[in-house]
Amino acid sequence: MFFRQLYDERLAQASYFVACQATGEAVVIDPNRDVEQYLELAERHGFRLAAVTETHIHADFVSGARELAQRTGAKLFLSGAGPREWQYEYAEKEGATLLEDGASFRIGKILFEALHTPGHTPEHLSFVLKDEARASEPVGIFTGDFVFVGDVGRPDLLERAAGVVGAAEEGARQLFRSLAKFRSLPDYVQVWPGHGAGSACGRALGAMPQSTVGYERRFNWAFKIEDEAEFVRAVLDGQPDSPPYFAVMKRVNKRGPTPVAELAPVEKLGFESLSGALGRWIIADTRRAEDYARRHIPGTINLPFNGSFVTWAGWLLPYDAKIGLIIGDDAAGRAVRALRLIGLDQIAGFWSPEVIEEWEARGGRLHKIERLSADRAQQLIEKGEVHVLDVRREDERARGQIAGSLHLPLGELIKGEAELPTDKPLLVHCQTGTRSALAVGLLSARGMDHLIDLEGGFAAWERKVNEGKN
Known part of the structure; x- marks a missing residue:
């Protein structure tokens, strides 16, 4: 055998x-x-x-x-x-x-x-x-x-x-x-x-x-x-x-799934198609979370092409909209095959990351998301200068939470039905930092400004608080 x-x-x-x-x-x-x-x-x-x-x-x-x-x-x-x-x-x-x-x-x-x-x-x-x-x-x-x-x-x-x-x-x-x-x-x-x-x-x-x-x-x-x-x-x-x-x-x-052989090939797109796609397609920027936070095209979400790509694609990407990717030429084919594993067949095309520089060179504004350490975040929280949004699951929050924080699990946030405060910057955290990076990307794509991602998540914040007690 x-x-x-x-x-x-x-x-x-x-x-x-x-x-x-x-x-x-x-x-x-x-x-x-x-x-x-x-x-x-x-x-x-x-x-x-x-x-x-x-x-x-x-x-x-x-x-x-x-x-x-x-x-x-x-x-x-x-x-x-x-x-x-x-x-x-x-x-x-x-x-x-x-x-x-x-x-x-x-x-x-x-x-x-x-x-x-x-x-x-x-x-x-x-x-x-x-x-x-x-x-x-x-x-x-x-x-x-x-x-x-x-x-x-x-x-x-x-x-x-x-x-x-x-x-x-x-x-x-x-x-x-x-x-x-x-x-x-x-x-x-x-x-x-x-x-x-x-x-x-x-x-x-x-x-x-x-x-x-x-x-x-x-x-x-x-x-x-x-x-x-x-x-x-x-x-x-x-x-x-x-x-x-x-x-x-x-x-x-x-x-009965459609055979992959019957799906249309996914082509690389030129810069001119980007403006028309924004607002009509879901455009996923597949760079690392820190690179996306540093500068990204408004209206794009962050979906890093890493070992969790398929998992989070299944959470973030809808099946009733065209999808575009910002991804390197060498990785585009692998990403498309990965998305097709979970039936995301409506990939309309991709742009290489250089499109971001071209967007800026042609006068387009880039967005930035601040990423703060637990030490700096704690200072802002103590001064009341931010709202805190916890995107963890209920069971995680039950084991510990930041006092006064709002709670909206990532799955609920994705639905886009909740209203969030905008009078102060919104500091977003999960347990270790992965989900909060996705969350701020979603909120940025929906037009929210003054977003802050807590690096290392609640785990890092809790360690910092405990250090202060010793």
Whole structure:
């Protein structure tokens, strides 16, 4: 058996490539939209893709299952479990085989048995793998968003992201019952999850790429609770906010994503197009937060092209507007591919960062955002010379806050519905400085002046205050 985990750091997401070396047939499990990586792997090792499957209708990235099957002629296996409203709408058109609990399929001498494991979503399947060339006992289980290393999939996303009232508690109860199926597997069975640390599909995912059933039964918090009501309370408590793009991904993956090959290429734009785009498009300046704060074109937001680019793009960028990027030529293609992973297909073009200098050279005004250390910020706060805006989550603020500060979590700020005071400069902070930089960029794009970003966030401010007490 040939086995590879393909881990995408941008999504904290794992997909799997499994092949039978005796027959040369291969299957991909939970592919994302970057389908070239699976095609290249198959070609490099001389395998033929015979099957493509996924554990559930994903909410955090665009599935590549449909496109991969179309491009290779592989058989598509999808979940047929769960209620009708959570079935794949494109399954019949693509000739997909629908799997229920206990169904199976094989590639060569490798057998995949489907377990219906609802909870994270109603249609969720897990796949038990048996390498029958060696033994009839299971080798491992692909758990998707059911069981992670050290955690379990959150059952509240249908209610939070898709607006299905009452789905969170019902999902939690289903998840508790699904765990009984997992418990029944032998200790030695390997666990291959769909996500790792950093994913919003769970609350506290571990960083290890895989585990075993025995290890999770012993150390995963979810297996320490034997009472269903207690489990429901525990699994729903403290779940983080879900990015707004999750609801869009659910619809896209249910209906069937557009193949990347059918999307228009994204071209570099000239300076003359910038003025017309401002105010009509969302223009994301992808430079570092400190560079954006130093000088940026009014009306642009800041979305640094770093390891968190996809995550924050899913929070900040809408799906109903054209998007332009300010980004270097060498990075533009990578950024576009990254945005397409979460279905942001309406990228209308990009400008290189030199457009900022040209804007100024032609008489355009540049905006600046002040960035202050905790020491200087504390002085302004004590003198009452600023309003303070806290953009952290409720649970973070409950552990400590700046007295008199306003509170508006970043997710709420993004909606643009709240009115903020303008009679004094607005000092914005989060926990460590990342979200506040995004927040001041949004507020600047909306026309607010006199913005200040607290460098290092509340953590830096708290350290400064504690130093003064010693």
